[in-house]
Amino acid sequence: MTITVNWAAIDKDPRFQALHKRKTTFLWGLMIFSLIYYFLLPIGAAYFPELFKTKVWGAMNFGILFALSEFVVAWAVAFIYTHRANREFDAMVADIVRDAELIR
Amino acid sequence: MSLLGLMLISPVTLAADAGAVAPQYKWLTFIVFGAIIALTMFVTYRAAKETHSATDFYAAGRSVSGMQNGWAIAGDYLSAASFLGIAGLISLYGYDGFMYSVGWLVAYIAVLLIIAEPCRNIGKYTLGDILAFRNNPKAAKIIAAISTVTVSTFYLTAQMVGGGVLVKTLIGIDYEISVIVVGALMLTYVVFGGMKATTWVQIIKAILLVTASILLVIFTWGQYGFSFPGFLQAAVDNQDIQNQVAKLVGDAATNMTPAELGQRFLEPGLYLKNPIDQISLGLALVLGTAGMPHILMRFFTVPTAQDARKSVIWAMAIIGGFYVLTLFLGLGAAMNVTAAKIASFDPGGNMAAPLLAQYIGGGADSMLGNLFLAFVAAVAFATIVAVVAGLVLASASAMSHDLYVGVFRGEQASSKEQITAARVATVIVGALAIYVGIAAKGQNVAHLVALAFAVAASSNLPAVFLTLYWKKTNTWGVVAGMIAGAGSAILLVLLSPNMTYPLAKVTEAKKILDGEPAKEAIVAAPAQGGFICELFASADCKKAVKAAPATPAKLGAREQLTAAENALTALADETAKAAKAREITSLKATVSKAEADLKKFAGQTTSMMGLEKPWFQLRNPGLISVPLGFLVTMLFSLITRDRRAEELWDELYVRQNTGINAEAAYFH
Numbered sequence: 001m002t003i004t005v006n007w008a009a010i011d012k013d014p015r016f017q018a019l020h021k022r023k024t025t026f027l028w029g030l031m032i033f034s035l036i037y038y039f040l041l042p043i044g045a046a047y048f049p050e051l052f053k054t055k056v057w058g059a060m061n062f063g064i065l066f067a068l069s070e071f072v073v074a075w076a077v078a079f080i081y082t083h084r085a086n087r088e089f090d091a092m093v094a095d096i097v098r099d100a101e102l103i104r
Numbered sequence: 105m106s107l108l109g110l111m112l113i114s115p116v117t118l119a120a121d122a123g124a125v126a127p128q129y130k131w132l133t134f135i136v137f138g139a140i141i142a143l144t145m146f147v148t149y150r151a152a153k154e155t156h157s158a159t160d161f162y163a164a165g166r167s168v169s170g171m172q173n174g175w176a177i178a179g180d181y182l183s184a185a186s187f188l189g190i191a192g193l194i195s196l197y198g199y200d201g202f203m204y205s206v207g208w209l210v211a212y213i214a215v216l217l218i219i220a221e222p223c224r225n226i227g228k229y230t231l232g233d234i235l236a237f238r239n240n241p242k243a244a245k246i247i248a249a250i251s252t253v254t255v256s257t258f259y260l261t262a263q264m265v266g267g268g269v270l271v272k273t274l275i276g277i278d279y280e281i282s283v284i285v286v287g288a289l290m291l292t293y294v295v296f297g298g299m300k301a302t303t304w305v306q307i308i309k310a311i312l313l314v315t316a317s318i319l320l321v322i323f324t325w326g327q328y329g330f331s332f333p334g335f336l337q338a339a340v341d342n343q344d345i346q347n348q349v350a351k352l353v354g355d356a357a358t359n360m361t362p363a364e365l366g367q368r369f370l371e372p373g374l375y376l377k378n379p380i381d382q383i384s385l386g387l388a389l390v391l392g393t394a395g396m397p398h399i400l401m402r403f404f405t406v407p408t409a410q411d412a413r414k415s416v417i418w419a420m421a422i423i424g425g426f427y428v429l430t431l432f433l434g435l436g437a438a439m440n441v442t443a444a445k446i447a448s449f450d451p452g453g454n455m456a457a458p459l460l461a462q463y464i465g466g467g468a469d470s471m472l473g474n475l476f477l478a479f480v481a482a483v484a485f486a487t488i489v490a491v492v493a494g495l496v497l498a499s500a501s502a503m504s505h506d507l508y509v510g511v512f513r514g515e516q517a518s519s520k521e522q523i524t525a526a527r528v529a530t531v532i533v534g535a536l537a538i539y540v541g542i543a544a545k546g547q548n549v550a551h552l553v554a555l556a557f558a559v560a561a562s563s564n565l566p567a568v569f570l571t572l573y574w575k576k577t578n579t580w581g582v583v584a585g586m587i588a589g590a591g592s593a594i595l596l597v598l599l600s601p602n603m604t605y606p607l608a609k610v611t612e613a614k615k616i617l618d619g620e621p622a623k624e625a626i627v628a629a630p631a632q633g634g635f636i637c638e639l640f641a642s643a644d645c646k647k648a649v650k651a652a653p654a655t656p657a658k659l660g661a662r663e664q665l666t667a668a669e670n671a672l673t674a675l676a677d678e679t680a681k682a683a684k685a686r687e688i689t690s691l692k693a694t695v696s697k698a699e700a701d702l703k704k705f706a707g708q709t710t711s712m713m714g715l716e717k718p719w720f721q722l723r724n725p726g727l728i729s730v731p732l733g734f735l736v737t738m739l740f741s742l743i744t745r746d747r748r749a750e751e752l753w754d755e756l757y758v759r760q761n762t763g764i765n766a767e768a769a770y771f772h
Binding site: 002003005007008010011016019020023027030031034035038039041042043045046047049052053057058059060061063064067068070071074075077078079081082085086090093096097100 | 199202203206207209210212213214216217218332333334336337339340367370371372373376379382383386390410413416417420421424427428754755757758759761762763764765
């Protein structure tokens with residue numbers, strides 16, 4: 001069902017501005033952190049080989065541990081985002097959508 | 105071998121033409137293949153009955169659940185290359201293969217955080233719909249359609265060629281026949297069942313793939329009581345792995361103990377040697393996935409943005425879990441099957457997982473071993489068909505929805521006309537895919553997958569990202585940025601080491617045939633020319649030289665062959681004779697390949713771009729083309745004005761965040 005709304009008014013609405021601010025900081029933060037953490041792997045393997053060869057648990061070395069941690073970190077980022085989006089952003093959006101036609 | 109060659113099946117197969125499955129067990133393979141095809145045909149039949157409108161055809165009626173879509177994304181994404189290629193890479197090179205798999209998962213963070221939900225909220229069926237929201241609709245749809253078809257064609261060609269070679273290696277069916285069978289099956293799914301059938305084929309394939317991998321890992325890892333250090337220690341102690349490392353590190357192996365050789369397999373640097381190229385590839389992977397038209401399209405199949413979010417979470421769980429399993433598959437194959445045997449079937453290592461399955465079932469002569477192999481082969485086959493179906497659907501949608509309906513018919517087409525156009529476009533794209541697959545037989549297409557990701561990252565992603573998040577973006581910015589991004593990516597690959605350089609090939613072939621003279625010790629020298637030399641060739645650049653001891657002259661393959669043939673006549677012992685005979689066969693193959701190369705490249709001195717040596721030094725252009733795509737889009741947006749793009753910004757930004765007036769789901 002299509003509704004008629006004043007987009008510019010919603011954009012200026014304090015609730016939408018609050019959503020925009022929180023989402024922007026949060027998403028940029030997560031994205032930049034994820035990219036840096038990802039590129040640490042090839043950089044570390046190429047320029048810090050001695051560190052990557054250090055054994056930490058039996059035959060397992062730091063390199064394997066770090067590569068495995070990339071998976072854990074990716075999942076953690078996904079979990080953190082989803083958790084906050086489900087709890088916070090969705091509620092803020094629902095609030096705006098409910099009043100969308102009234103915001104002029 | 106190219107950095108991305110593992111995403112495809114290497115075009116060279118040394119195994120006998122019969123394939124990995126012994127002839128007396130082929131019926132087993134056909135039963136398993138038949139069962140899987142029957143199942144997918146059944147879901148296609150069901151889907152076809154429910155496909156009445158354009159929304160059904162392109163977006164499965166937006167009735168796919170988040171979990172189903174997550175499985176379908178995994179099915180769309182885990183091509184035979186990741187399944188077979190990464191396991192193979194780990195089995196041949198250890199740690200580097202595993203490190204390589206990481207980027208494929210991290211890519212989904214970009215999809216989750218910046219693409220999935222906004223696209224679901226403002227999009228309809230295609231990439232073109234997203235770009236047309238604020239930009240000039242016709243211009244945006246034309247450029248989006250061109251980009252979609254370009255990206256999909258690169259990826260599709262790689263998949264068709266890879267699929268044909270794979271089926272041939274596994275069961276010995278002719279290359280042309282397997283390409284036609286893959287194409288015909290895919291066409292049946294897409295033409296009749298549209299996105300619904302494609303989704304279910306991808307789900308079935310993902311479930312089969314994950315089940316097969318879990319079973320293989322349980323059997324492989326179970327031998328070591330599911331202890332991770334125990335498993336790694338077994339790999340370090342394994343003599344075949346130690347031999348493989350000794351082969352890879354060459355002369356350096358003489359000062360290493362067996363334990364050190366084994367441990368070296370778990371350390372970086374046996375395969376990926378250029379960190380800048382890796383970063384370039386990483387950039388293309390991590391941003392390219394979010395710009396892949398067939399992945400974007402999957403987010404239009406779910407009812408809401410929340411379901412889009414849920415689908416990425418499921419996809420990340422499945423894809424990530426799968427790559428962790430490949431570590432066990434790869435190391436398990438290296439220990440139990442041995443790198444030498446894996447490479448004898450396929451130098452790229454793609455046979456690692458299938459051969460591990462055969463070993464676990466009891467070996468090449470056992471019924472169970474061949475049943476396992478048949479099952480893994482069937483999963484690989486289903487994999488190719490599912491990936492190809494998704495790609496063809498994406499290209500066909502760009503042609504029918506963006507170009508035909510959006511541009512030629514000015515959005516004035518009835519639902520019936522739209523769905524007919526979609527089906528006609530599918531047949532055209534499918535027929536082209538089969539034709540290209542056969543025409544590209546034996547060609548080196550390894551760089552095409554890398555190129556597909558690089559083009560998506562340099563052209564589609566900047567356009568979508570800036571349209572969604574930057575107010576000043578406009579039509580000219582998007583058009584210029586997409587042309588610059590895609591164009592630079594393609595051009596740089598044409599000038600890169602991925603191309604064939606006849607002079608290098610001839611030198612290499614001569615070295616193999618006639619051997620090398622003795623070399624004096626080499627003194628280390630630092631690189632000259634700075635960072636720019638890592639990217640482009642120039643007269644001022646000198647590569648760093650590592651110190652190396654003097655090496656004695658090496659015999660050429662021709663002399664080795666004569667020596668081996670003379671030795672054979674002197675041998676009496678049957679086993680020694682058989683071993684010598686095998687050596688002779690392998691030497692003959694080496695000689696005839698080198699001679700064929702000499703003949704093929706005789707008289708040629710330059711690549712198809714007229715270069716004697718690569719000008720661009722990286723295999724992946726992402727490091728340059730991705731920033732260029734962003735910069736050109738921003739620059740042209742700043743110097744041109746587009747009233748529509750400005751006026752629609754508020755609406756786009758509110759809608760992409762809130763989902764107000766998003767395309768609704770409907771259920772029959």
